[in-house]
Each structure stands twice: as structure tokens, then as C-alpha cells.
Amino acid sequence: MGNIPTTVKHCLSYEQLMEDHPWLRRWLQEEKIITEHKYPEFVKIVEVGPRDGLQNEKEVVPTRVKIQLIDMLSETGLSVIEATSFVSSKWVPQMADHTDVLQGIQRAPHVQYPVLTPNMQGFQDAVAAGATEVAVFGYVSCVLGCPYEGHVEPSKVAEVAKRLYDMGCYEISLGDTIGIGTPGSMFKMLQSVMKDVPVHALAVHCHDTYGQALPNILTALQMGVSVVDSAVAGLGGCPYAEGSSGNVSTEDVLYMLHGMGIETGVNLTKVIEAGDFICNALCRKTNSKVAQAKGRTL
Amino acid sequence: MAALMRLVNRRTLRPAMGQQYLTFSSAAKVKAGVVKAVHALPEKVKIVEVGPRDGLQNEKTIVPTEAKINLIDMLSESGLPVIEATSFVSPKWVPQMADQMEVMKGISKKPGVSYPVLTPNLKGFQAAVKAGASEVAIFGAASELFSKKNINCSVDESLQRFDEVMKAAKEAAVPVRGYVSCVVGCPYEGKVAPEKVAHVAKRLYSMGCYEISLGDTIGVGTPGSMSEMLEAVTKEVPVSALAVHCHDTYGQALANILVALQMGISVVDSSVAGLGGCPYAQGASGNVATEDVVYMLHGLGIQTGVDLTKLMDAGAFICRTLNRKTNSKVAQATCKL
Numbered sequence: 001m002g003n004i005p006t007t008v009k010h011c012l013s014y015e016q017l018m019e020d021h022p023w024l025r026r027w028l029q030e031e032k033i034i035t036e037h038k039y040p041e042f043v044k045i046v047e048v049g050p051r052d053g054l055q056n057e058k059e060v061v062p063t064r065v066k067i068q069l070i071d072m073l074s075e076t077g078l079s080v081i082e083a084t085s086f087v088s089s090k091w092v093p094q095m096a097d098h099t100d101v102l103q104g105i106q107r108a109p110h111v112q113y114p115v116l117t118p119n120m121q122g123f124q125d126a127v128a129a130g131a132t133e134v135a136v137f138g139y140v141s142c143v144l145g146c147p148y149e150g151h152v153e154p155s156k157v158a159e160v161a162k163r164l165y166d167m168g169c170y171e172i173s174l175g176d177t178i179g180i181g182t183p184g185s186m187f188k189m190l191q192s193v194m195k196d197v198p199v200h201a202l203a204v205h206c207h208d209t210y211g212q213a214l215p216n217i218l219t220a221l222q223m224g225v226s227v228v229d230s231a232v233a234g235l236g237g238c239p240y241a242e243g244s245s246g247n248v249s250t251e252d253v254l255y256m257l258h259g260m261g262i263e264t265g266v267n268l269t270k271v272i273e274a275g276d277f278i279c280n281a282l283c284r285k286t287n288s289k290v291a292q293a294k295g296r297t298l
Numbered sequence: 299m300a301a302l303m304r305l306v307n308r309r310t311l312r313p314a315m316g317q318q319y320l321t322f323s324s325a326a327k328v329k330a331g332v333v334k335a336v337h338a339l340p341e342k343v344k345i346v347e348v349g350p351r352d353g354l355q356n357e358k359t360i361v362p363t364e365a366k367i368n369l370i371d372m373l374s375e376s377g378l379p380v381i382e383a384t385s386f387v388s389p390k391w392v393p394q395m396a397d398q399m400e401v402m403k404g405i406s407k408k409p410g411v412s413y414p415v416l417t418p419n420l421k422g423f424q425a426a427v428k429a430g431a432s433e434v435a436i437f438g439a440a441s442e443l444f445s446k447k448n449i450n451c452s453v454d455e456s457l458q459r460f461d462e463v464m465k466a467a468k469e470a471a472v473p474v475r476g477y478v479s480c481v482v483g484c485p486y487e488g489k490v491a492p493e494k495v496a497h498v499a500k501r502l503y504s505m506g507c508y509e510i511s512l513g514d515t516i517g518v519g520t521p522g523s524m525s526e527m528l529e530a531v532t533k534e535v536p537v538s539a540l541a542v543h544c545h546d547t548y549g550q551a552l553a554n555i556l557v558a559l560q561m562g563i564s565v566v567d568s569s570v571a572g573l574g575g576c577p578y579a580q581g582a583s584g585n586v587a588t589e590d591v592v593y594m595l596h597g598l599g600i601q602t603g604v605d606l607t608k609l610m611d612a613g614a615f616i617c618r619t620l621n622r623k624t625n626s627k628v629a630q631a632t633c634k635l
Contacts, residue, residue: 212593
């Protein structure tokens with residue numbers, strides 16, 4: 001402790017303290033007060049455009065267009081493409097053609113095509129139609145806020161996630177349904193959930209309604225999450241905020257991940273093409289900033 | 299050991315996100331950190347509002363003087379500590395800022411709020427001081443090609459031209475802020491070397507700029523390139539003298555700002571309603587929206603002193619005046635819930 005006088009002199013300068021005493025930096029790193037962020041080497045993108053995206057678009061898209069979209073996405077390198085939903089067409093008319101879509105798509109090898117199944121009937125129909133993977137609501141909604149309740153306790157999210165995991169869901173996607181979360185609330189929620197569910201079984205499904213999706217995803221990555229849901233062209237508005245955006249764009253997520261040296265196996269250019277295709281079909285502009293910029297750069 | 303720890307002021311050491319990090323599961327494949335968070339998140343962040351200058355300068359529609367004055371006055375009321383008011387460049391080059399004198403004289407300066415103005419040369423500086431400016435800003439590019447195309451001289455030449463502004467500012471006791479453009483990428487050169495950015499930032503700092511704002515002019519940066527650049531710059535300039543000026547052209551601004559905060563930056567430039575498109579990507583967005591930045595910072599428990607509701611009112615006002623939709627997602631969502 002012979003250096004105390006020097007330390008006293010420098011104590012007002014944190015940077016100087018770190019420089020003078022590298023052992024202190026190492027000690028603080030062990031205490032996790034200073035952190036060096038480690039990121040996953042590989043992030044799996046779960047493309048939810050054809051289901052979550054199209055389900056929340058006003059326009060109902062013809063079956064052949066859906067099939068073409070999925071086929072284009074299958075060529076991009078994406079390993080998981082949520083194809084459709086076996087809910088009653090009474091509730092979700094946009095997904096009425098679920099059987100035709102599932103049977104019409106060209107399944108690429110090494111690509112999974114999970115479908116949403118809300119009940120036994122839906123599950124049976126899905127299997128009959130050829131589904132080899134279902135999402136038994138391994139989705140948790142409203143993990144960072146609810147349009148009716150407001151604030152949602154992280155412990156409640158953890159409880160629901162744990163239930164799903166214990167029931168046998170291999171992956172739990174945590175959805176910020178109204179996009180209200182920030183890196184602060186994302187951190188607290190994940191910290192709670194990760195006490196009960198291993199991080200490799202978690203995915204984040206961030207909405208961009210308040211523009212927070214990418215920093216929220218970044219936070220999740222810093223905590224070890226390596227599965228991210230997103231929708232090509234940011235398809236699917238927010239049903240709780242008329243005209244606002246919903247799903248984060250796959251293109252923008254890919255741009256960030258690739259810029260960080262994180263591998264995804266996905267070809268960004270081909271995703272942009274698929275996005276252009278579906279936006280033309282929907283007669284709407286893309287929600288992806290990357291697609292907008294790439295289309296217009298000098 | 300305990301004595302030593304008492305010397306390290308615990309209040310300034312707020313662990314990132316307010317909590318300790320959990321140990322990562324051994325199942326997760328990790329690689330050595332792309333981002334070094336050598337500081338805890340700041341407790342406070344100073345927002346430098348550039349909407350009235352950088353924002354309006356890059357809008358197609360020219361805004362009447364009284365609307366500009368009204369905008370600045372509304373922003374003053376929202377709690378923003380710094381509002382870049384106008385630019386003393388020749389109206390021949392930037393017609394949107396032709397009313398620089400009237401704006402400076404017309405605004406109600408709130409005590410405690412700073413109203414810096416851009417001054418490209420000595421003439422501009424003198425006019426600014428005459429108009430009542432008490433803080434100015436100068437700029438340099440980290441890309442030689444950009445400097446050549448923009449102001450027809452090399453980076454070093456451009457910084458030499460500012461020598462006389464710096465001298466005059468020092469004599470008049472007027473603080474000077476420095477901007478560096480193209481800190482991550484250049485529309486002409488492509489990728490920009492972090493060392494070059496550090497060199498220009500260091501020059502501006504040694505010339506006497508109290509703060510250096512690092513601008514991702516075409517918004518191509520990501521948390522990867524941003525942290526690489528900041529690591530190089532923070533070796534040459536103390537982090538307390540740095541700010542980030544992120545563009546949202548590729549949707550990366552908030553993620554980039556977050557990593558900057560994690561690296562100790564506590565000054566962020568932004569533009570109300572995300573005013574100011576990108577001149578290099580027709581129709582694409584430019585400045586990040588102040589509302590969205592403030593939303594994120596407040597969600598992180600970081601103080602800004604800004605009243606988000608009043609800020610959104612200012613954004614709504616200028617968008618009505620410009621007859622355009624806001625670029626702020628927070629503003630879009632809040633109006634519609």
C-alpha cells in the first residue's frame with residue numbers, strides 16, 4: 001500500500017488511477033464493475049416477416065406472393081423462417097391460407113419453417129400440412145410493457161418464460177410487444193429471466209415502435225443472447241399505435257451485426273431484394289432504413 | 299485495500315445498467331470484446347440540440363425567420379442545455395441560414411442555456427460576435443476527399459484557416475466547439491481510418507476547442523466501427539471532451555450512441571424531430587431524433603434535464619411549419635396510442 005500518497009493525489013482522476021494502477025483495473029474487472037463486452041460469434045436470425053409481419057399488415061397478401069416471399073427468403077441464408085400461423089381464419093384472416101402456403105413453399109435444406117399453433121386443432125392441422133416444427137407459443141408477449149397494464153414486472157416475465165421452458169419449448173422468444181422497452185428495462189428483464197432459463201434458450205423479439213429496437217438487441221447480445229427475431233422490411237405495424245412501426249427490420253439488424261463482426265450466414269443484399277419484392281406487392285415503403293439508404297445512395 | 303476503495307468515488311462508478319453482469323453460460327460462444335466499456339454509464343448526459351442549424355440547413359424547405367425563432371424559444375423551454383442556433387456562413391452557400399443575424403437577435407436566450415453558432419472563418423466569427431454569439435463552432439473532416447469536395451482544400455489547410463478564428467475567439471474569451479465529419483465512413487473515400495479521426499480530433503483539441511463532436515456524417519457506422527474509432531480517439535483526447543453526432547441513415551444511431559456511452563462519452567448531438575436529411579442519400583434520414591435519444595437515456599435512468607413532452611411540442615411545431623412528418627419514432631408512437 002506504499003503508493004497511497006500518489007493515489008490520493010490522483011483520486012480525483014479516474015482515468016489516471018486506472019493508468020497508474022493496472023492491478024486495480026484487473027481487480028475491478030473481476031468485480032464486474034468495469035465490463036468488457038463480449039458478443040456471440042454467431043447470431044441466429046429468426047425471420048418472422050411472413051407470419052408476424054404479414055399478420056399485422058392491413059393488406060391481405062395473395063397466397064402465391066407469400067410463397068414467393070418465403071422462397072426468396074429461403075435463398076438468403078436465413079436458417080429459420082416463420083412461415084404461417086394455424087390459427088382460426090375467423091380471427092386472423094391474413095393467415096387463412098396456411099395449408100396452401102406450407103405446402104406451396106420450396107423448402108430449402110438446412111432451413112426450418114416453424115408455424116404458430118395456438119391449440120391442439122391448430123397443431124394437428126399444421127402437422128397434417130407438413131409442418132416439422134411448431135411454435136407452441138414459445139413466445140412471451142409484453143415483456144417490457146403492456147398497452148393495458150403499463151409496467152410489467154421482470155419477475156412475471158421470468159415466471160412465464162420458465163413455465164414455457166419447463167413445458168418443453170426449446171427456445172423462448174421474449175417480445176417487447178409495444179416496443180416501449182429501452183436498454184435499461186431490457187437489461188433488468190433479461191437479468192431476471194436468465195436466473196431461470198439458460199441464455200442459449202432465449203431469443204429477443206424487439207419492436208421498433210419507439211426506435212429502441214437496435215439498442216435493445218445490442219443490450220441482449222451483451223448479455224449473451226444469440227437469437228434475434230426480426231421481419232424483412234420491418235413488416236407488421238403496431239396494432240396498438242395506429243400507423244406506427246412494429247417489428248424491427250431484418251436488414252437493419254443484419255447491418256448492425258455484420259458491422260460488429262458477428263456472423264449470421266445471411267446475405268443482406270438478397271434480404272433487401274426480398275424486402276423490395278414484398279413492399280411492391282403491398283404497395284408500401286419499406287420500414288428498413290438500410291434498404292431506404294441503399295436504394296438512394298449516390 | 300478498503301482505504302483505496304474509499305478513495306474511488308463509488309457514486310461516479312455506477313456499474314453499467316445499474317447492476318453487475320452475470321457470468322455468461324459456458325454454452326455461449328463468445329469472442330473477445332468488440333467494445334471495451336472502460337467507464338460505467340454516465341449519470342448525466344448533455345444533449346446538444348442541432349435541429350435549428352444542422353437540421354434546418356439540410357431541409358429542402360426554407361423556414362421563415364419567426365418560425366426559427368419560435369422553434370429555438372420552444373427548445374429553450376424544454377430544458378435543453380445547448381441549442382445550436384444558426385450558422386454564419388455566406389448565404390450564397392447556405393441560403394437556409396441567410397437570416398443568421400435576425401435569428402441571433404430575435405431569440406429569447408434562457409439563462410444557463412448555450413447558443414453556439416457555426417463560424418467557418420474569421421469574417422463569420424466577427425459577424426457572430428457582433429450578433430451576440432457567446433460560443434462558436436468550427437469543423438474539419440477526417441477524410442481528405444470529403445474536405446476537398448466540400449470546401450476545396452486539404453484537412454490540414456482547413457484547420458490552418460481556423461487558426462485565426464481560434465486566435466480571435468481566445469482574445470474574446472469565446473469558447474469554441476470542434477466538429478469532425480466522416481469519422482467512420484466517407485461518401486467518397488469509403489472507410490475512414492480511426493487514426494486519421496484521432497489526428498484531426500487531437501488537432502482541434504490542441505488548437506483550443508473545449509469539446510470535439512465526432513460525426514458519422516453518412517450514418518454508416520455500427521457499434522463495431524464506432525467503438526474502434528472511439529478507442530483510437532480517446533487515446534489522444536480525454537473522453538470528457540468528446541461528443542458523438544450520429545446519423546440515423548442506416549438506423550444505427552441509437553445503438554452507436556449506446557456504445558459511445560458505454561465508452562464514457564456523455565455528450566450527444568441530436569436534432570428535434572430528426573430534422574435534416576442526408577445530403578448523400580436522397581430521401582434517406584440524417585440526424586438522429588432528439589426525442590428518441592432522450593427516451594432511451596431516460597429509460598436508462600440517465601438524467602438529461604430535458605422535458606420530453608415539451609420537446610415533442612417543439613418537434614410537432616417545426617414539422618407543421620415544414621409540412622412534413624416527424625422522423626422521431628417516439629413522437630409518431632406517442633401521438634397515436
